[in-house]
Amino acid sequence: xxxxxxxxxxxxxxxxxxxxxxxxxxxxxxxxRSLRILVEDxxxxxxxxxxxILVSSGSVSLGKTYLKxxxxxxxxxxxxxxxxxxxQPILINIYSRLFEENQGICSQILLTHDDFRNRKRFLHVKxxxxxxxxxxxxxxxxxxxxxxxxxxxxxDNDHLAAQTAQMVNADALLVITSxxxxxxxxxxxxxxxxxxxxxxxxxxxxxxxxxxTSFGRGGMGSKIHAINxxxxxxxxxxxxxKDEERFVLNPLTKDIGTFFSPKxxxxxxxxxxxxxxxKKPNCIVEVDEGAFFALKKGKSLFAKGILxxxxxxxxxxxxxxxxxxxxxxxxxxxxxxxxxxxxxxxHSDDIEDILGFRTSPEVILTNNLVINEDxxxxxxx
Ligand code: GLU
Numbered sequence: 001x002x003x004x005x006x007x008x009x010x011x012x013x014x015x016x017x018x019x020x021x022x023x024x025x026x027x028x029x030x031x032x033r034s035l036r037i038l039v040e041d042x043x044x045x046x047x048x049x050x051x052x053i054l055v056s057s058g059s060v061s062l063g064k065t066y067l068k069x070x071x072x073x074x075x076x077x078x079x080x081x082x083x084x085x086x087x088q089p090i091l092i093n094i095y096s097r098l099f100e101e102n103q104g105i106c107s108q109i110l111l112t113h114d115d116f117r118n119r120k121r122f123l124h125v126k127x128x129x130x131x132x133x134x135x136x137x138x139x140x141x142x143x144x145x146x147x148x149x150x151x152x153x154x155x156d157n158d159h160l161a162a163q164t165a166q167m168v169n170a171d172a173l174l175v176i177t178s179x180x181x182x183x184x185x186x187x188x189x190x191x192x193x194x195x196x197x198x199x200x201x202x203x204x205x206x207x208x209x210x211x212x213t214s215f216g217r218g219g220m221g222s223k224i225h226a227i228n229x230x231x232x233x234x235x236x237x238x239x240x241x242k243d244e245e246r247f248v249l250n251p252l253t254k255d256i257g258t259f260f261s262p263k264x265x266x267x268x269x270x271x272x273x274x275x276x277x278x279k280k281p282n283c284i285v286e287v288d289e290g291a292f293f294a295l296k297k298g299k300s301l302f303a304k305g306i307l308x309x310x311x312x313x314x315x316x317x318x319x320x321x322x323x324x325x326x327x328x329x330x331x332x333x334x335x336x337x338x339x340x341x342x343x344x345x346x347h348s349d350d351i352e353d354i355l356g357f358r359t360s361p362e363v364i365l366t367n368n369l370v371i372n373e374d375x376x377x378x379x380x381x
Contacts, residue, residue, distance in 0.1 A: 002048050005253055007236060007261075011171040013051045013133075014252075016042070017161035018176045022242040023058035023091070028065035030058070030094050034242060039098040041248035042138055046104065051133040053168055054106075055141045055161040056091065063087025077149060084145030095140055105137045110144035112152045116163050119316030119332065126167050127359065133168075158226035165230050172236040174251060175223050180241045181258030182207070182224070198260045200231055231262040272370045275318045279330055283311030283319040285340065285363070292323035296371055301331065301364040303351065306344040313337045321364070329371045331364035 004011055018038060025031045042052050063086030064071040064079070071079040092108045099106040109128065115121045132139045141164055143154050154160045158175065165173040183192040184207060198204070204224055227237040240257025244250040251257040287295070291305025301321070313319055314336050321329040333340065335355075340363060343351050348361035 002044055002249065002253060004048075004050075005255065007259055008172055008252060011050060011236070011252075013053075013168060013170045014045065014172050014174060015053045015055060015161055015165040015168065015170045016174045016176065016248060017055040017157060018057065018242075019157065019178070020057040020061040021178050022176050022247075023056060024061040028061060030062060030091065032094065032098075034247070035094060035098055037246060038248060039095065039102055039104070041246055043099075043102045043104050044249060045252070046136060046138070053129060053133070053139050053141065053164060053170070055157055055164055056095070057142065057157045058091050059084040059087035059142055060145060061087065062090055081146045081149075088142065088146070091142075092140065099138065106140050107132055107137050109139050109141045111141060111154070111160065112144050112148040113154045114152050116154070116167065119318075120314050121316075122167065123316045123332075123334070129168055156222050158222045159229070162226035162229040165235050166233055170230075170235055172238065173227070173230050174238045174240065174248065175227065176240060176242050176247055177220075177223060178242055179220060179239070180243075181239045182220070195258050196255065198258060200261045200263050204228070227260050231260050234262045234264070236260065236262050275330055275332065275368070275370050280311065280313050280317045280319055283313040283317065283337065284327070285309055285319055285321050285331075285333070287321060287323050289323065292328070295321065295329055295369065298366055300362040300366045301369070302348050302361070303340070303343040303346050303363050304348070306340060306363060309337050309340045309344065311337060315339075315359070321369075327372070329369060331370065332368035334360040334363055334365065 016038075022034055022038075023031055038054075042054065045052050060071075060080050060083045063083035066086050067079060067083055069076075069079055071083055088108075088110070092106075095106050109125065111125065115125050129139050141160065143157060143160055148154070154163065161173060161175065164170075179187065180194065182195045182198065182204075184195055185192045207224075223239060227239065230237055237260040238251050238257045239260070240251035241247065244256060285301070286307045286309070287301065287305045288307055291301055294305065295301055311319070313333065315333055318330055318332045320327045321331055335343070339355055343354050343363075346354060348358075351361070352358040
């Protein structure tokens with residue numbers, strides 16, 4: 001029976017990131033032994049009720065061995081992109097086979113930065129991942145390298161993993177790398193000390209993290225940078241080595257690797273700032289009195305409570321919410337303005353009949369809602 005280490009006791013949703021050096025051997029072929037351990041450990045986690053999303057690199061390193069031209073890291077973009085389009089199907093095939101061998105199923109999602117930047121696309125990806133997890137399927141994510149270029153690339157998979165952890169509201173992010181974890185200085189220096197725990201807010205600026213691993217795009221600096229993106233959101237992070245016997249289970253169950261404590265509580269101010277700063281001008285959803293009081297008490301907005309819609313917006317846009325001529329909140333819509341016009345005043349059970357589909361019973365979810373401070377109900381904590 002697997003027992004998670006104390007700091008991860010409450011972890012239910014986990015993002016695991018494996019770099020190319022975990023997945024690919026120095027000769028450019030798949031490291032099937034490591035992949036087998038990875039898959040077996042993920043299955044064990046699933047059996048313990050933990051949802052896992054895997055971010056796996058490896059497509060470029062794997063694919064480039066099939067190209068005639070030499071493809072140095074950060075070399076010609078066309079070659080990197082082509083290598084990825086060769087390596088990605090090989091990689092996912094191996095994963096699929098290994099999952100099947102272990103009575104599991106995985107799926108593939110390839111993303112670019114646009115999928116995080118564009119709120120509508122972001123919500124669709126999030127929704128897809130939620131459905132997969134509910135069905136016990138392990139989503140395997142990678143950057144869509146064969147179409148990602150400098151303007152729409154996430155950059156490296158450390159950042160892709162961080163953005164994914166944020167998107168799926170993960171409890172923890174596990175980054176597997178070639179290093180044991182973080183040292184307080186360049187680990188080749190004799191007095192370098194290993195850091196087991198990094199408290200939230202610890203100043204990592206002074207640490208030399210410039211050393212790169214042999215494959216992949218990120219080095220230690222990029223891992224720390226990515227981890228620094230998630231810990232302020234309350235997401236725990238662990239950096240651990242691929243050389244551990246069970247390199248996924250060990251850092252999750254034992255005092256292994258470097259554990260990065262998150263900020264104690266997720267700061268709703270961050271979401272609020274995002275929501276307010278991206279609000280679409282002149283887009284207003286007017287609600288009735290029942291919805292007004294329900295929203296103030298922290299409930300979601302349902303179509304039934306909507307009186308009218310003005311302005312034209314899309315699912316994922318943030319809009320104003322008003323009652324009696326006064327704007328009292330803002331929120332991110334689950335439907336386009338045209339769709340809300342059709343479903344307003346209707347019960348959420350009727351949405352599918354009216355629109356021919358139903359992405360969500362709510363029009364605005366409570367955790368995508370910000371009530372203006374001055375009219376917030378006292379009872380909201
Ligand atoms: N997406 C790249 C690949 O699959 C790896 C990027 C990275 O190493 O960060 O090869």
